[in-house]
Amino acid sequence: MRGERKIRVTVWNEFRHERNMGHEASKIYPDGIHAVIAAFLADQPDFEVRTATLDEPEHGLTQDVLDATDVLTWWGHTAHAAVEDAVVERIHERIVLGEMGLLVLHSGHFSKIFRKLMGTTCNLKWREANERERLWVVEPGHPIARGLADCFEIPREEMYGERFDIPAPDTLVLLGWFQGGEVFRGGCCFHRGNGRIFYFQPGHETYPVYRQSEVQQVIVNACRWAAPAGATAPVFGKQSPRETL
Amino acid sequence: MRGERKIRVTVWNEFRHERNMGHEASKIYPDGIHAVIAAFLADQPDFEVRTATLDEPEHGLTQDVLDATDVLTWWGHTAHAAVEDAVVERIHERIVLGEMGLLVLHSGHFSKIFRKLMGTTCNLKWREANERERLWVVEPGHPIARGLADCFEIPREEMYGERFDIPAPDTLVLLGWFQGGEVFRGGCCFHRGNGRIFYFQPGHETYPVYRQSEVQQVIVNACRWAAPAGATAPVFGKQSPRETL
Amino acid sequence: MRGERKIRVTVWNEFRHERNMGHEASKIYPDGIHAVIAAFLADQPDFEVRTATLDEPEHGLTQDVLDATDVLTWWGHTAHAAVEDAVVERIHERIVLGEMGLLVLHSGHFSKIFRKLMGTTCNLKWREANERERLWVVEPGHPIARGLADCFEIPREEMYGERFDIPAPDTLVLLGWFQGGEVFRGGCCFHRGNGRIFYFQPGHETYPVYRQSEVQQVIVNACRWAAPAGATAPVFGKQSPRETL
Amino acid sequence: MRGERKIRVTVWNEFRHERNMGHEASKIYPDGIHAVIAAFLADQPDFEVRTATLDEPEHGLTQDVLDATDVLTWWGHTAHAAVEDAVVERIHERIVLGEMGLLVLHSGHFSKIFRKLMGTTCNLKWREANERERLWVVEPGHPIARGLADCFEIPREEMYGERFDIPAPDTLVLLGWFQGGEVFRGGCCFHRGNGRIFYFQPGHETYPVYRQSEVQQVIVNACRWAAPAGATAPVFGKQSPRETL
Numbered sequence: 008m009r010g011e012r013k014i015r016v017t018v019w020n021e022f023r024h025e026r027n028m029g030h031e032a033s034k035i036y037p038d039g040i041h042a043v044i045a046a047f048l049a050d051q052p053d054f055e056v057r058t059a060t061l062d063e064p065e066h067g068l069t070q071d072v073l074d075a076t077d078v079l080t081w082w083g084h085t086a087h088a089a090v091e092d093a094v095v096e097r098i099h100e101r102i103v104l105g106e107m108g109l110l111v112l113h114s115g116h117f118s119k120i121f122r123k124l125m126g127t128t129c130n131l132k133w134r135e136a137n138e139r140e141r142l143w144v145v146e147p148g149h150p151i152a153r154g155l156a157d158c159f160e161i162p163r164e165e166m167y168g169e170r171f172d173i174p175a176p177d178t179l180v181l182l183g184w185f186q187g188g189e190v191f192r193g194g195c196c197f198h199r200g201n202g203r204i205f206y207f208q209p210g211h212e213t214y215p216v217y218r219q220s221e222v223q224q225v226i227v228n229a230c231r232w233a234a235p236a237g238a239t240a241p242v243f244g245k246q247s248p249r250e251t252l
Numbered sequence: 253m254r255g256e257r258k259i260r261v262t263v264w265n266e267f268r269h270e271r272n273m274g275h276e277a278s279k280i281y282p283d284g285i286h287a288v289i290a291a292f293l294a295d296q297p298d299f300e301v302r303t304a305t306l307d308e309p310e311h312g313l314t315q316d317v318l319d320a321t322d323v324l325t326w327w328g329h330t331a332h333a334a335v336e337d338a339v340v341e342r343i344h345e346r347i348v349l350g351e352m353g354l355l356v357l358h359s360g361h362f363s364k365i366f367r368k369l370m371g372t373t374c375n376l377k378w379r380e381a382n383e384r385e386r387l388w389v390v391e392p393g394h395p396i397a398r399g400l401a402d403c404f405e406i407p408r409e410e411m412y413g414e415r416f417d418i419p420a421p422d423t424l425v426l427l428g429w430f431q432g433g434e435v436f437r438g439g440c441c442f443h444r445g446n447g448r449i450f451y452f453q454p455g456h457e458t459y460p461v462y463r464q465s466e467v468q469q470v471i472v473n474a475c476r477w478a479a480p481a482g483a484t485a486p487v488f489g490k491q492s493p494r495e496t497l
Numbered sequence: 498m499r500g501e502r503k504i505r506v507t508v509w510n511e512f513r514h515e516r517n518m519g520h521e522a523s524k525i526y527p528d529g530i531h532a533v534i535a536a537f538l539a540d541q542p543d544f545e546v547r548t549a550t551l552d553e554p555e556h557g558l559t560q561d562v563l564d565a566t567d568v569l570t571w572w573g574h575t576a577h578a579a580v581e582d583a584v585v586e587r588i589h590e591r592i593v594l595g596e597m598g599l600l601v602l603h604s605g606h607f608s609k610i611f612r613k614l615m616g617t618t619c620n621l622k623w624r625e626a627n628e629r630e631r632l633w634v635v636e637p638g639h640p641i642a643r644g645l646a647d648c649f650e651i652p653r654e655e656m657y658g659e660r661f662d663i664p665a666p667d668t669l670v671l672l673g674w675f676q677g678g679e680v681f682r683g684g685c686c687f688h689r690g691n692g693r694i695f696y697f698q699p700g701h702e703t704y705p706v707y708r709q710s711e712v713q714q715v716i717v718n719a720c721r722w723a724a725p726a727g728a729t730a731p732v733f734g735k736q737s738p739r740e741t742l
Numbered sequence: 743m744r745g746e747r748k749i750r751v752t753v754w755n756e757f758r759h760e761r762n763m764g765h766e767a768s769k770i771y772p773d774g775i776h777a778v779i780a781a782f783l784a785d786q787p788d789f790e791v792r793t794a795t796l797d798e799p800e801h802g803l804t805q806d807v808l809d810a811t812d813v814l815t816w817w818g819h820t821a822h823a824a825v826e827d828a829v830v831e832r833i834h835e836r837i838v839l840g841e842m843g844l845l846v847l848h849s850g851h852f853s854k855i856f857r858k859l860m861g862t863t864c865n866l867k868w869r870e871a872n873e874r875e876r877l878w879v880v881e882p883g884h885p886i887a888r889g890l891a892d893c894f895e896i897p898r899e900e901m902y903g904e905r906f907d908i909p910a911p912d913t914l915v916l917l918g919w920f921q922g923g924e925v926f927r928g929g930c931c932f933h934r935g936n937g938r939i940f941y942f943q944p945g946h947e948t949y950p951v952y953r954q955s956e957v958q959q960v961i962v963n964a965c966r967w968a969a970p971a972g973a974t975a976p977v978f979g980k981q982s983p984r985e986t987l
Contacts, residue, residue, distance in 0.1 A: 103862055103907070105393045124861040127838055127935050130978040138987055141494060143659045143680050148350045148446030148483040157487045157660060158494075166983075169633045169672060170647060170976035172838070172935055175912065178422075182659060182672065182680045186495070188984025190633050190672045190680050200862050200907055201393030238393040241905040242402045243865040248901075249386060249403075249923025250431075252873055348617055348662070369616040372593055372690050375733040383742055388904045388925050402905060411738075414878045414917060415731035415892065417593070417690055420667065427904060427917065427925045433739025435878050435917045435925050445617050445662055486660035488620040493656075494678025497628055595883045631984060638840045638936030638973040647977045648984075668912075676985075691883030728883040732892045739876060739893075740921075 013055040014234045017076040018045045019068065021083040022060040024212045032212035040082050040210070040217060047223045048230065061086060068094050073101050077108065078230045081121070082210065084114035095119045104240065105201020108233025110226065113210035116171075121206070124199050125173050131191070132168035138186040140164040140209070142193055142221075151180045151194065151205065151228045159221035165211035167191045173206070181225070183208055194225065201238040205229040258300040259479045262321040263290045264313065266328040267305040269457045277457035285327050285455070285462060292468045293475065306331060313339050318346050322353065323475045326366070329359035329457065340364045349485065350446020353478025355471065358455035361416075366451070369444050370418050376436070377413035383431040385409040385454070387438055387466075394425045396439065396450065396473045404466035410456035412436045418451070426470070428453055439470065446483045450474040503545040504724045507566040508535045509558065511573040512550040514702045522702035530572050530700070530707060537713045538720065551576060558584050563591050567598065567724045570716070571611070572700065574604035585609045594730065595691020598723025600716065603700035606661075611696070614689050615663050621681070622658035628676040630654040630699070632683055632711075641670045641684065641695065641718045649711035655701035657681045663696070671715070673698055684715065691728045695719040748790040749969045752811040753780045754803065756818040757795040759947045767947035775817050775945070775952060782958045783965065796821060803829050808836050812843065812969045815961070816856070817945065819849035830854045839975065840936020843968025845961065848945035851906075856941070859934050860908050866926070867903035873921040875899040875944070877928055877956075886915045886929065886940065886963045894956035900946035902926045908941070916960070918943055929960065936973045940964040 020041035024032035036043055041058040049056040059067025061083070073079075079098065083090070098120050101107040111121045116129045140161040144152045168189030174197075181194025193208035207225060209216045216222055265286035269277035281288055286303040294301040304312025306328070318324075324343065328335070343365050346352040356366045361374045385406040389397045413434030419442070426439025438453035452470060454461045461467055510531035514522035526533055531548040539546040549557025551573070563569075569588065573580070588610050591597040601611045606619045630651040634642045658679030664687070671684025683698035697715060700706045707713070755776035759767035771778055776793040784791040794802025796818070808814075814833065818825070833855050836842040846856045851864045875896040879887045903924030909932075916929025928943035942960060944951045951957055 126859040126861045130976075132978060132981045134981045134983065136983060136987055138983070141678055144484070144486075145659050145661075145682070146443075146665075147486050147660055148443065148448070148480075150481060152484065153482055155484060157484070166981070168981060169635050170637055170978070171635075172976065172978070174909065174932070174934060175636075175668065177910065178665065179669070182682075184674060184678060184680045186983075186985065187981075187987055188631055188674060189981070190674045192635070192672075197909070198391075198393065199909060203393070235393075236395060237398055239389070239397065239400060239402070241389075241392050241865075241907065243867060243905070243907070246867045246869045246901070246903060246922075246924070248869065248871060248873070248921075250921065252871055252922055371614040371616045375731075377733060377736045379736045379738065381738060381742055383738070386923055390904050390906075390927070391910075392905055411736070413736060414880050415733070415882055416880075417731065417733070419664065419687070419689060420881075420913065422665065423910065424914070427927075429919060429923060429925045431738075431740065432736075432742055433876055433919060434736070435919045437880070437917075442664070444664060486620075486662065488622060488660070488662070491622045491624045491656070491658060491677075491679070493624065493626060493628070493676075495676065497626055497677055634974070634976075636933075637976050638933065638938070638970075640971060642974065643972055645974060647974070688881075688883065693883070725883075726885060727888055729879070729887065729890060729892070731879075731882050 013053055014230060015055045015075055015077045016048050016080065016230050017072060018048065018056060018058045018080050019082065020058065020060050021086050022062065023085050035213060035215050040212065043217045044080060044226065048227065051227055054230065061089060066090060066094050068098065070097060073097060073107065077234045078110065079107055080110040080112060080226070081115045081118060082112045083118050084212065087118050090119050095123060099123055102202035102204070103200025105235050105238040108203045108235060110229050110233060111204065111206045113208060116206065124197065124204060127174060128172045131171045132189060134166040134187060136166065136187060137163045138166055141184040143182045143184065144180070145182050146178060146180050149178060149180050150232045151196070151225060153228050154224050155221060161209055161216055161219060161222070163214045164209060164216060167208050201241070203233040205233055258298055259475060260300045260320055260322045261293050261325065261475050262317060263293065263301060263303045263325050264327065265303065265305050266331050267307065268330055280458060280460050285457065288462045289325060289471065293472065296472055299475065306334060311335060311339050313343065315342060318342060318352065322479045323355065324352055325355040325357060325471070326360045326363055327357045327455065328363050332363050335364050340368060344368055347447035347449070348445025350480050350483040353448045353480060355474050355478060356449065356451045358453060361451065369442065369449060372419060373417045376416045377434060379411040379432060381411065381432060382408045383411055386429040387454070388427045388429065389425070390427050391423060391425050394423060395477045396425050396441070396470060398473050399469050400466060406454055406461055406464060406467070408459045409454060409461060412453050446486070448478040450478055503543055504720060505545045505565055505567045506538050506570065506720050507562060508538065508546060508548045508570050509572065510548065510550050511576050512552065513575050525703060525705050530702065533707045534570060534716065538717065541717055544720065551579060556580060556584050558588065560587060563587060563597065568600065568720045569597055570600040570602060571605045571608060572602045573608050574702065577608050580609050585613060589613055592692035592694070593690025595725050595728040598693045598725060600719050600723060601694065601696045603698060606696065614687065614694060617664060618662045621661045622679060624656040624677060626656065626677060627653045628656055631674040633672045633674065634670070635672050636668060636670050639668060639670045640722045641686070641715060643718050644714050645711060651699055651706055651709065651712070653704045654699060654706060657698050691731070693723040695723055748788055749965060750790045750810055750812045751783050751815065751965050752807060753783065753791060753793045753815050754817065755793065755795050756821050757797065758820055770948060770950050775947065778952045779815060779961065783962065786962055789965065796824060801825060801829050803833065805832060808832060808842065813845065813965045814842055815845040815847060816850045816853055817847045818853050819947065822853050825854050830858060834858055837937035837939070838935025840970050840973040843938045843970060845964050845968060846939065846941045848943060851941065859932065859939060862909060863907045866906045867924060869901040869922060871901065871922060872898045873901055876919040877944070878917045878919065879915070880917050881913060881915050884913060884915050885967045886931070886960060888963050889959050890956060896944055896951055896954060896957070898949045899944060899951060902943050936976070938968040940968055
């Protein structure tokens with residue numbers, strides 16, 4: 008049990024679209040997507056929240072920051088390649104050691120860290136057409152579905168469609184329906200090493216998706232689910248026999 | 253979050269072997285296996301524990317008792333057939349509704365409720381030969397492994413061996429090694445409906461297995477894992493369209 | 498390898514709706530749903546096909562018939578309760594022994610045999626509204642998806658929607674999109690014992706769904722996938738030690 | 743169906759230990775591990791076999807060779823780092839496209855390609871102590887178990903023990919028991935993209951493990967299982983709507 012200690016969440020954002028005044032995202036999220044996500048997370052009494060962005064030194068993800076992070080949320084889109092491999096390795100190590108969970112949001116499906124964890128291309132179908140999405144709860148008993156009705160609508164969202172090239176998720180929590188005719192595994196749990204990863208599809212930068220209460224509920228639930236809970240570090244390497252040979 | 257409310261555990265036991273004075277179990281567990289399990293569970297500050305046994309009216313599992321149970325633990329061996337189908341249905345319904353978790357212990361693999369939940373024969377290999385078992389943690393990041401070292405030994409246990417005819421578990425947490433040469437999937441998580449089920453192999457009635465601290469730790473962890481956590485009841489049946497047709 | 502021997506498919510149908518002249522199904526499938534399914538299966542050079550229906554003695558599923566069946570396909574809707582438990586047991590035994598695969602079609606989700614294999618309620622949402630379905634291939638590398646494009650449309654189908662109360666399938670092959678706004682896990686693989694089970698959602702009796710080529714392709718592929726392929730019977734029961742104790 | 747065409751297997755080997763005359767492997771496998779594996783595979787009438795080794799140009803795995811390979815088997819130990827990243831990318835691409843299956847043998851658990859596909863450290867416990875292993879069939883209905891009894895012994899093998907840091911396999915086919923007291927998930931199936939991967943633990947270079955018939959049977963079965971079977975290439979990228987928006 009975590010006991011009294013709060014869940015320390017670091018909200019990471021590429022933060023490029025929102026600083027481009029000609030980009031629609033600059034109107035929807037003038038202070039950046041991370042500011043909105045951090046704000047609703049900080050409303051939770053058991054959360055302690057900070058933010059980090061791509062253009063900070065070491066992308067704001069120094070070893071010290073990661074060592075003080077229980078859950079990292081990741082939003083990136085246009086600059087995946089700009090993320091330094093050394094930082095990706097640092098994140099990866101902490102996840103598989105079970106010291107930090109990861110939430111990958113929307114276009115983060117193509118991030119270096121998600122592709123490294125999945126081992127696949129993470130490719131998918133997409134379309135920007137102001138269309139309606141409806142997310143259905145496939146596993147109502149899962150902690151990430153807590154407090155949700157059997158489905159919820161997002162009035163306008165970018166379409167992401169199957170085939171989504173990921174390994175079959177350990178648990179499929181949410182399925183997306185799109186007005187234009189596609190479906191998508193929009194809420195997927197994975198375990199890698201001792202760490203927990205949740206991929207959540209909503210969140211195109213030109214729509215106010217992260218201001219919607221159901222989307223916020225899922226992210227809050229997922230941070231609680233992904234937070235490490237005292238796993239014992241595995242023992243590896245050369246061993247003596249347990250029995251007399 | 254369950255918040256302040258305790259986890260209400262009902263420890264069920266067939267309680268036949270222990271009342272047979274010629275049976276070794278009557279020496280190991282003079283007050284019944286359930287008494288020992290209930291005692292160590294009751295030591296947890298967040299648990300509220302009661303017991304029930306086969307020869308009570310309705311096997312001690314009236315609707316009222318089940319309605320006040322968050323997690324049911326099940327030990328049976330010699331009298332699976334004596335459990336009334338109506339009680340099995342009652343238990344099953346509460347599990348799939350997500351209102352109660354289930355721990356199936358040792359020879360409970362052949363109980364009506366476990367076979368009904370699995371849909372398979374639940375058959376296996378076995379041998380009583382005073383042999384050593386060693387249980388290895390396959391998923392150290394899982395809540396049921398909390399506080400365990402990478403393995404623990406049971407000095408004497410009945411051998412259970414593969415092929416164990418169950419559907420592939422949703423998570424395989426523990427693997428058993430037996431001195432006589434077999435292996436067994438000894439700690440398996442399943443989800444059925446909104447409910448959580450854990451099968452845990454140790455616990456032959458002629459050895460003091462439930463007096464061992466690591467075994468107790470697993471059962472305590474599994475009760476916390478299996479306890480319902482506020483799932484929304486699914487909506488089923490006839491629906492109106494969500495979109496204009 | 499099966500080698501030269503053909504796959505022996507028995508197409509089972511409740512065959513009640515189609516014999517009711519006031520029912521729309523009597524126009525769509527005047528000789529019964531089974532006649533149409535058997536006909537397209539019989540076009541495959543490696544298949545040997547027979548049919549059986551509810552109102553035959555022992556529902557047409559005597560031990561002899563089952564012993565000569567590699568894959569059983571199941572369509573039922575209005576008379577699940579009329580299927581004798583003894584026949585269900587007989588089918589179940591042959592499946593878990595790995596001697597026969599099972600395809601459960603459409604409203605067969607509520608059949609005794611499917612619920613027995615799943616261990617859950619198998620409940621779902623539904624609506625009859627002449628709406629369009631589109632089935633998306635989630636796992637294009639799976640043998641059941643062979644020869645399909647990335648999706649196919651069914652012009653009119655009954656809606657089946659999530660939450661579908663099944664255990665998480667071993668492989669999710671197809672996902673359904675419905676015009677009215679729902680999604681459904683419409684093509685699901687399960688393993689129970691040594692047997693293979695495929696649930697396939699399309700096939701409402703008032704639409705000519707089984708006359709559609711893509712639907713036929715899935716059923717043909719699934720029969721090949723579900724056919725037993727020489728599994729060794731598991732050894733169960735009391736064992737001697739493999740090692741000196 | 744593959745029809746008449748043979749399964750083209752390329753047997754890859756690091757081939758360093760065996761050329762070191764002071765190394766025990768040079769006595770067990772004087773022509774290299776690959777020579778022994780290729781020989782028993784070539785006995786299968788439906789297989790066409792070639793070999794490739796680390797010290798050939800491009801490690802013997804040019805694009806042309808890979809384009810003519812249905813299944814690649816991989817044995818490496820001492821020189822994982824010497825495998826060029828470009829070749830690893832080439833192998834990875836062909837696997838996820840579903841054009842080639844992969845068998846990873848023994849110490850190949852630490853190869854670049856396996857770690858890239860898994861997304862984890864792939865670490866484990868080990869010991870060289872001339873001990874007995876017994877491999878148990880967990881899923882007797884799986885094609886990779888075809889023709890095996892319920893278990894088989896390897897007289898002397900390096901111990902590999904849990905925790906094995908891999909994602910939970912899609913199917914766990916074989917479990918290893920070691921004389922010294924450990925267990926290991928020794929036969930594991932994974933799907934990545936459209937490709938199939940099988941990890942098989944036996945095969946330490948100082949014991950004649952690949953000369954044993956049951957080990958050969960598993961590898962033959964696994965090559966048939968992993969061979970691509972006509973998957974449709976997924977469609978990715980920008981899409982037009984399927985429905986009128």
